[in-house]
Amino acid sequence: MLRTALIGFPSSGKTALFQLMTNQHEAPKAGHGKLEAVVGVARVPDVRVDRLADLYKPKKTTPATVEFADLVGPGRTGAQALLDVAPYRNADALVHVIRAFRDPTVTHHADGINPATDAQAMEDELLLADLAVTEKRLDRINRDMKKGRTPELEREKALIIRCKDALENGLPLRGLSMTDDERKMLRGFQFLSAKPLLLVVNLDEADTALLADGARAAEVAGLTTFLSRAGTGVVAVCAKIELEIGQLDAADAQAFLADLGLAEPGVNRVIRTTYDLLGYISFLTAGEDECRAWSVPRGTHAQVAAGEIHSDIARGFIRAEVVRFEHLVARGSLGTCREHAEVRLEGKEYVVEDGDVINFRFAT
Ligand SMILES: Nc1nc2c(ncn2[C@@H]2O[C@H](COP(=O)(O)OP(=O)(O)O)[C@@H](O)[C@H]2O)c(=O)[nH]1
Ligand SMILES: [Mg+2]
Incomplete structure (x- = not known):
């Protein structure tokens, strides 16, 4: 599983985001002077899994997942946590939550709100x-x-x-x-x-016009120089508004988002961008039991991908039966895809692509 760690200054919105992304609201009590992390799992939003589920009506639908770690307590979460706390040390990527919201009722570590200074300090x-x-x-x-x-x-x-x-x-x-x-x-x-870094700009409620455009939000926040480097990404969110949206039913939430010019909640973009930054792609499996997305690093061979599902499938690998998600959904069934020569038989060295729907043939 992909592991990420939320870093940043106190009261930047890390825990708020963590709870939104993982739906885990039970924060354990802070330990006695010991740094401790809480770990939660976020589902990677992927409409393709839902579309496959429409076709197959499976018993179970399973998205890909990303793990997030958040430090318990109000302390600053920087290099020390990354060296001292296991879920931080093992993180594949870092998510730096940067405060851009002004709210004077929430204490701040410095005199003024300055995202560029915080990014540089971290x-x-x-x-x-x-x-x-x-x-x-x-x-x-x-x-x-x-x-x-x-x-x-x-x-x-x-x-x-x-x-x-x-x-x-x-x-x-x-x-x-x-x-x-x-x-x-x-x-x-x-x-x-060396770890990939995602900057999450936690915007003020008054600046929601910037929500839809992370690059512009980063520019306003003075973060452009950080983004010129490889392995660095940015997403703009407003945790306060996301929390409000989370209270609404699905239709009202959609309407609220549409008013803001957004297709989906900011937390979805955080999860997805993290996944992209790590160079991961999803392949899919579909059937009456389960429709599912699986994560593998870009460039993974079919046999290794099979091992994600089960080591037996990798060991007994014969062929991968591959169809593009778009083809399968357009035709409505694997049989029709076959008639149109859209189903390929690939060997173990085949490089799996994002959106491949794969049926592994294997000997037991
Ligand atoms: N006004 C405003 N308050 C926020 C926002 N995000 C978080 N907060 C509040 O700031 C405080 C600190 O947030 P928290 O997530 O605990 O910060 P952490 O210390 O980084 O984990 C909480 O009271 C949050 O409700 C935001 O976008 N706008
Ligand atoms: Mg916190």
């Missing part, structure tokens, strides 16, 4: 934590080199120096271009600034 924290790791590693490498220089050590040293230089120049590692081998070499270090 970035600096991540960079400093990573810098400490590179320095420690370089010391170690230099010591090892005194015992004997190997090509592996030379290569690692060059890479770590490149990382250190970037960090010292204020550049997060997620923006560094690297080969797959280099990426693999760095994996064990769990660099914080």
Whole structure:
């Protein structure tokens, strides 16, 4: 499962968003001076699963999911939580909730509301934590080199120096271009600034005109420079309004959203953008028992994708029967798709694409 961690300054709206996304409203009591996280699961909104369910009338409909971690208590959630708290340390991506709402009744950590300052402060924290790791590693490498220089050590040293230089120049590692081998070499270090980062601008109720346009909201908030880097995304939400929408029945909620020029709630965009930022896609399975979306990294081969469902299916893999979601829905049945030669038989090396509906043939 994909794991993300909500980071940010106190009272930026992390817990409000967490509850909206995961529907988990029972916050456990803060532990005794110990940092603790609460973990919840968000469904990745995907109308394709619903359309398949219209066709197959399955017993069960299951969307893809993303896990979110939120820190218990009002403290600041930055690099320290990412180093100390397991669900944070293991996060595949970071979601930085940035306060742009003004509400004077909600205390703020600084004198004025300044999203760009907050974004920079959080970035600096991540960079400093990573810098400490590179320095420690370089010391170690230099010591090892005194015992004997190997090509592996030379290569690692060059890479770590490149990382250190970037960090010292204020550049997060997620923006560094690297080969797959280099990426693999760095994996064990769990660099914080190498994780994909989603900036969530929590807008003021008075600024809802910006909700539909994350890029524009980011510009107004002074966040444009952060977005020029690879692995960084932005979404604008207003947690207060989302909470209000959550109280409405479906029709009223839709009308409220339409008034704001939105097709769906902001939290859906947060979940979806996180998923995109991580480079994940969904393939689908459909049948009378279950219609379901499954997440795999872009570029995954059919046999590996089969293993997401069950290791037996991967082990006994024979063929993947693949049809595009659009074709299946347009034709109304797999049989009709077959008549129109829209069903392909693919081997284990086939690269699964977003929106493939797959039936795995396997030997038991
Ligand atoms: N006016 C306003 N208040 C908000 C908004 N989002 C969150 N809040 C309030 O700000 C306070 C802190 O929010 P919370 O989610 O607990 O922040 P956290 O410390 O980042 O977890 C709560 O009282 C929220 O109801 C918003 O968009 N507008
Ligand atoms: Mg909180």
